[in-house]
Amino acid sequence: MASLALTQTQALLPTLRSSLRTWLAPAFGSAVLGWPGISRTLPSLGSLLELFPSIVLAVPKKKTSHSRKAMRSANKGLKDKQNITNCAGCGGVKLAHHICPNCYSSITRQWKAKLREEGLPGLS
């Protein structure tokens, strides 16, 4: 029903607009709110006009297909790490300019074992 009313008013709009302007001017300019006929029709027409904003938002015209999406993200993947070297101590792999986690763990384990032998509190 609402859509039917909308199409009807849409067709009527060009003709209504000029008369609406003449109605609106006295309605807002002076205090003729007591007139029963106008007070019933005016708000409905005003709210209907707000349904047609002068600015139209930009929206995609077509759905992005799987192929297009795949093509777009073809170069978005993770890059391979190139900063991988061998540890000079154990020969394992490690990040360049970082300490070898493997060697670090074995060294700290030795320290902790030594502290435990001496009966001292462990490393914090």
Place this chain on the structure above:
Amino acid sequence: MKHGVAFRKFSRTSSHRNLMLRNLVTSLFEHEQIKTTLPKARDAARLAEKIITLGKKGHNAAQARASSFLLKPSILTKLFSTFAQRYADRPGGYTRIHKFGNRQGDNAPHAILELVDNPRDLKWEMTARAVGRELLKDKVNSDSSEAVVDAGLGRVVNLLRAEKGLEPEEKGLLRPMTRWNLQKVLQFRGPRDVVEMSKKARVYADDLMATPMAHQTMHEEVKAKYPHTPQPRRLAGHKRLAETRPALVIAQGALGPGASPPTKGKKKRVYVLENALTQSF
């Protein structure tokens, strides 16, 4: 424009930030080695150096300033005795930062901040390991496998003394980077520490030879129980002794460039030694 904004804010008010950094420096002096994020380590290191300089000056004003900075009074005595003595000859550069990957949990870059020449010096330990590995590699190239397994590295003190005196452009036994690290680590230490280093290197070389044998023994024990157990695989990218290819190529395995390494001359013997220890595992 970033003018006059030299240091980090750490998303904290200045009082919060200053207290955090003082706390970090105090912990560093207490434990001589701390683990924190890389930016915090960099800022704390800068302040720690200044405080150690105060410790070296040692006069009353320096004591007053140091005591107003450090959060534990017990650290003050350590600063004005131990550190002042240890760094008497060193013109700055009392701290060292090791990057340590990214932290579990928030993936923040992690770092180990330590005082140079502290009793648990990580660079000292790592250099000893590198020296041990490289000398063992050289030994294996020159001697027979049986002799190396029997005798290990032998005495290497004189060798290290010679390496300590070499200039950068001269050719020695160690790799240039390892030799540089050795020289830096020994620079402000006494002659007894060369002996200590050689001992550590020798022990580590024995470790290197014993590890594959231990693995093999463990594997055989499991295999005695479950006969279909396959040989354990070598870790991807692991560099065996005398391997010359870089880590990335080793990790690519049979797909990498130069997949079948040339096995002629002395190199072959190294592979034979490792295979003898591990039966091609």
